[in-house]
Amino acid sequence: MLNRRNTLLLLSASLAAPRAALAATPREIAWDDLIPPGVPYSEIIGEGELDEVNDLWNPIYDANGVKLNEALNDAYIKMPGFIIPFELSAEGVTEFMLVPYVGACIHTPPPPANQLVMVTAEKPWPGDELWNPVWVTGRMRTQLQSTDLGQTGYSIVADEIAVYEW
Template identity: 75%
Template sequence: MISRRSTLMLLSGSLAAPQVALAATPREITWDDLIPPGVPYSEIIGQGEIDEINDTWNPIFDENATKLNKALDGAFIKMPGFIIPFDVSAKGVTEFMLVPYTGACIHTPPPPANQLVMVDTKTPWPSDDLWDPVWVIGQMRTQLQSTDLGQTGYAITAEKMEIYEW
């Protein structure tokens, strides 16, 4: 015969299990989710000027470019993007910028800060897969920081990464 105490412990454990399973499911987000509610995408681009010497377009962002979606701070997310590597070794990449399209920050002026994400991962991403789009899964933080390639508005500690399949 099972005691009343054992029954209560068994029931309380079974009630907690579904919540743990739900907590481990990442929220799938898109690049549009990085823009705070109420800020239209067209308002984060701003004006710009042509650098005739270097033959480039230099965007001039206003304050909307650094406005971040505070609801994502601490969220466990899954988002797609492309890798711009910072820390590459023989094992792969452990630190990189996640960007919304191929060549962002390299061939063109960088997107605004609220469209760039710094990623740290303990498990290196293979360097032979650098040009493939990826899913990054992990905890997101709102964090403005400057890099040589542009200012980023978000950071993710990646728990898992996988090839993005169309």
């Protein structure tokens, strides 16, 4: 028979269990890990064409540019990168593209899809910290998505973002 004390203990234990699952140590990955095993980096870079009217370089990637590392689907990871904001408010950015280098997607043609990650942050990242490299920790999914800045191959629901320190 459950008394009041045992009921409260059972309830508190069931609430703590999901947090304990999230406290798992993330797998630290690098940008090269996003390329499937056996596909050389040199083979994800495509040709391109110049759009003289709009003064843009449009990359044309072959099938290797959208090949994803399925071993990362549903993996709890930690990876570094730079933020290109999509949703920015007074509290900070909650939706952004994580890119491998400063200026990717803004000053140059976007990298291929398997080098871009769409991130949704549970807690906003401060708007005055957008140019700093960051660590993003969360659950990764393999998911091709089109955005205004390029096609992404991965998404992460970030439960932690921190300044990347060299």
